[in-house]
Amino acid sequence: MIYNYVIIEESAVTPQQWADNLMSADSARRSVAGPTKVLLKWTGDTPASFNGLTVYTREEIIAEMKKSDWRLDPDA
């Protein structure tokens, strides 16, 4: 399945953005450092509620997820 992704601070996610993506508050991946961010994703065209945000492809989001904000291992 080919997704598009955005990263948003959880406190800033609007009800429309939750509705427009495939993740819920129960299922979305969260960052482990700093203000909690969530990873939202969808297939197909970008919903209008995500206009103005950086939209990541699969390859791009995998690179983002390798950053320390999203990793638990202490010595990585």
Next chain:
Amino acid sequence: MTYFPNTTYNKSKIASLDGSSDYMLITAAEIKTAATSTNNGGDDASELNPTKDESFTVSAWSRLDATNTGDCIVSKCNLGSAEDGWMVGNSGTYVMQFSIDGASGTAYRRAHNLNDFEYGWKHNVFVYDHTIAGGSGNTAQTASCLLYLNGSDFSSTGATAAKGEIQVVGTDAGSFNIGRSNFSAFYGNGYWGGYLSEVSYWNAALSAEEIQELFNGGRPSDLKLHTKVSNLKGWWLGGDGTVSFSSNYTVQDSSGSGFHMTSAGMADGSIINGTVAV
């Protein structure tokens, strides 16, 4: 050539994992409270939580997405702690690695680096056999990590470490994960990118012949009919266990042990019944 899925055994479920957030797990607490008569809440291979003195085997069918270069198939580790437990997966550019925690954070690993790893479905088996004597420097506890690919033993192909003294295999606190390891140093960002199916856990070191029986010429089969079915303690994405979605997936354990898993980060439609091209 490997075929998937089997055309006569048609109970395989295939998880499509995106490499960034998708995985399944059963927590240590859930392992302990699973409603089976064999559970006693302690270290026990029959509870997915072997000690260094208990052998185990993990089997999984996988198809790696070629865009990923470091991803975990299965792990049992204390999340956030370096190498506290064991993990198996693609640890670099088409390197399959089985790593177990050793003394003072030293990992004991076996790996193979086969050029054809990235192509098509593969059958992977990882065996921890605590009865096999290790190399030099061993004292009381020795062990062996073995890897099989498509039914053949590749433990000596590209091995990065030999048999060694194992101090710790698992921890009571560690969750059992399919598609993720949080120890990213070995496994990229730790999340499997591609397909996984027919993941099973056995509380014994399966023999080469028994692993051939699992491989079954490249066709997943009913593990309830396997010679060592009495050692089958976990079986996900195969068999009669159901898969249902409500916010997250519930993936039932088909072994009868009650070790049902819950997904995280996975969208509805990520697990399918049916055919994925070889």
